[in-house]
Amino acid sequence: MAPPEDPASREPARPGAPAGPAVSLEGIWKAFTGAPVLRGLDFEVPRQNTVTVMGGSGSGKTVLLRLTAGLIKPDRGRIETLGVDITPLREEALLPVRRRMGFVFQGAALFDSLTVYENVAYPLREHATLSEDEVAERVHRLLARVGLRDAVDAKLPAELSGGMRKRVGIARALVLAPELVLYDEPTAGLDPTNARLITELVESLKAEGASETALIVTHDLDFAQSVSDLIAVLIGGRIAQVGPPEAIRHSTLPEVQAFMAGKAP
Amino acid sequence: MGPRAQHIAAYWGGLALLTWEVFRNAWLPRRYLPLVVAEFDGMGVRSLVVAGTAAIFTGMVFALQSAVYLSRFGADLYVGPLVGLSVLRELGPVLTAILVGGKVASGITAELGSMKVTEQIDALRAIGVNYVKRLIVPRVLAALFVFPLLTALADFIALVGGMLIAVFERRIDVYLYWNTIFYWVIIRDLVTGVGKSFFFGVIVTLIGAHNGLAMTGGTEGLGRATTATVVQVSVAVIIADFFLTKLFLLL
Numbered sequence: 001m002a003p004p005e006d007p008a009s010r011e012p013a014r015p016g017a018p019a020g021p022a023v024s025l026e027g028i029w030k031a032f033t034g035a036p037v038l039r040g041l042d043f044e045v046p047r048q049n050t051v052t053v054m055g056g057s058g059s060g061k062t063v064l065l066r067l068t069a070g071l072i073k074p075d076r077g078r079i080e081t082l083g084v085d086i087t088p089l090r091e092e093a094l095l096p097v098r099r100r101m102g103f104v105f106q107g108a109a110l111f112d113s114l115t116v117y118e119n120v121a122y123p124l125r126e127h128a129t130l131s132e133d134e135v136a137e138r139v140h141r142l143l144a145r146v147g148l149r150d151a152v153d154a155k156l157p158a159e160l161s162g163g164m165r166k167r168v169g170i171a172r173a174l175v176l177a178p179e180l181v182l183y184d185e186p187t188a189g190l191d192p193t194n195a196r197l198i199t200e201l202v203e204s205l206k207a208e209g210a211s212e213t214a215l216i217v218t219h220d221l222d223f224a225q226s227v228s229d230l231i232a233v234l235i236g237g238r239i240a241q242v243g244p245p246e247a248i249r250h251s252t253l254p255e256v257q258a259f260m261a262g263k264a265p
Numbered sequence: 266m267g268p269r270a271q272h273i274a275a276y277w278g279g280l281a282l283l284t285w286e287v288f289r290n291a292w293l294p295r296r297y298l299p300l301v302v303a304e305f306d307g308m309g310v311r312s313l314v315v316a317g318t319a320a321i322f323t324g325m326v327f328a329l330q331s332a333v334y335l336s337r338f339g340a341d342l343y344v345g346p347l348v349g350l351s352v353l354r355e356l357g358p359v360l361t362a363i364l365v366g367g368k369v370a371s372g373i374t375a376e377l378g379s380m381k382v383t384e385q386i387d388a389l390r391a392i393g394v395n396y397v398k399r400l401i402v403p404r405v406l407a408a409l410f411v412f413p414l415l416t417a418l419a420d421f422i423a424l425v426g427g428m429l430i431a432v433f434e435r436r437i438d439v440y441l442y443w444n445t446i447f448y449w450v451i452i453r454d455l456v457t458g459v460g461k462s463f464f465f466g467v468i469v470t471l472i473g474a475h476n477g478l479a480m481t482g483g484t485e486g487l488g489r490a491t492t493a494t495v496v497q498v499s500v501a502v503i504i505a506d507f508f509l510t511k512l513f514l515l516l
Contacts, residue, residue: 071387092395099393109388123392125296172392182391 102173324426370473377477
């Protein structure tokens with residue numbers, strides 16, 4: 001039996017890689033306790049792009065992200081993630097697709113009984129066949145990359161600030177060199193200084209190609225305009241407009257203009 | 266179907282689905298075996314005091330009650346077998362499962378529930394980890410070993426408790442106490458009780474896990490789920506005991 005693929009050794013996408021979108025959502029409907037959140041949403045994330053979905057609170061941004069990762073199922077519609085139709089897949093069949101992604105949760109979702117080091121090493125221990133030295137090298141390199149010194153290695157998540165937890169979450173999401181990274185409100189709950197640090201971190205990770213594609217959901221307009229190749233505005237359960245940041249800022253659509261001006265829909 | 270009936274159907278359906286998923290994923294990779302060993306400590310070693318305390322006082326109470334009423338018929342020399350049969354067949358496995366099971370299952374509910382509230386279970390799923398294999402199967406496998414061992418130990422401690430009352434309070438000869446036990450109690454009695462404890466261990470663990478994974482409502486919901494687990498474990502063990510007793514009597 002062939003050994004399982006070691007995702008830690010996976011090379012970044014090269015020219016000639018599949019040309020289809022990294023994410024494709026078609027006709028997505030999703031309701032919670034009878035109240036529809038997404039209403040026939042159609043949306044694509046081109047590969048090698050950083051796409052930000054913006055919308056008001058409760059507009060369904062996080063729902064969209066969770067659908068993309070297969071953490072929840074749509075009521076109707078079709079979802080293709082990294083070239084795989086995940087709509088009909090059961091939990092076990094989704095696992096190989098998820099190993100090609102990284103997910104940065106809004107609250108970081110660190111494993112609270114594990115140290116920072118063990119949190120970042122966790123995906124490597126589960127999916128990669130590396131020596132302990134190789135694990136340590138990769139973990140420390142990523143922690144340094146997100147601006148955390150070795151001194152935090154032994155700390156538990158409860159001993160970290162919100163910004164530090166978020167950075168550990170980013171490091172954990174990147175440790176397997178994913179093709180797609182999903183960010184859920186990366187600057188939410190952070191003070192302006194930490195929000196700026198996270199913005200700069202995501203910008204620099206994008207610049208050095210830490211992942212091929214990124215899908216971010218946020219209501220932070222400054223963050224979105226700093227890091228995005230494309231911005232999609234989610235209003236009324238559908239994507240109202242997709243375009244470069246400048247196009248969205250100068251949108252002629254009334255609902256997008258109202259959203260950008262901070263007015264209630 | 267009213268909301269209450271829907272809620273009950275959803276609960277039993279969810280529990281059945283989880284049971285199926287646990288059995289489907291029962292084969293663990295080697296790197297997860299330390300998790301099973303860790304559960305031996307959490308479920309077993311840390312429950313010794315609870316199980317032992319309950320067992321010794323159960324044995325003492327049962328011996329006391331038995332001796333008083335048997336002495337009316339001049340049959341108090343049968344205190345030993347009465348305690349032995351009752352403890353080995355019923356009291357040992359059932360009380361151990363209820364007391365230890367309530368403790369273990371509520372702990373599982375609390376841990377998994379808090380992981381759910383803080384999105385740690387979603388994080389496991391997003392990393393591409395089979396959370397049933399990682400979080401639940403090790404506990405079920407550990408329970409298969411721990412509950413029978415604890416039951417056997419509790420049985421012995423309860424018999425010792427019965428002996429203390431029989432010998433020191435009722436003035437029954439200690440050798441008579443043990444000889445009558447070994448004369449009247451057969452291996453089948455021990456096997457029946459320990460055999461039930463395998464099932465109790467699985468039932469307890471699955472209820473605890475299901476309630477933790479299914480909880481809603483944040484920290485208040487976590488409190489409700491943990492309390493409900495203790496109640497449900499007690500009721501489930503008692504109901505299961507009836508059917509298991511019928512089963513073992515048929516075998």
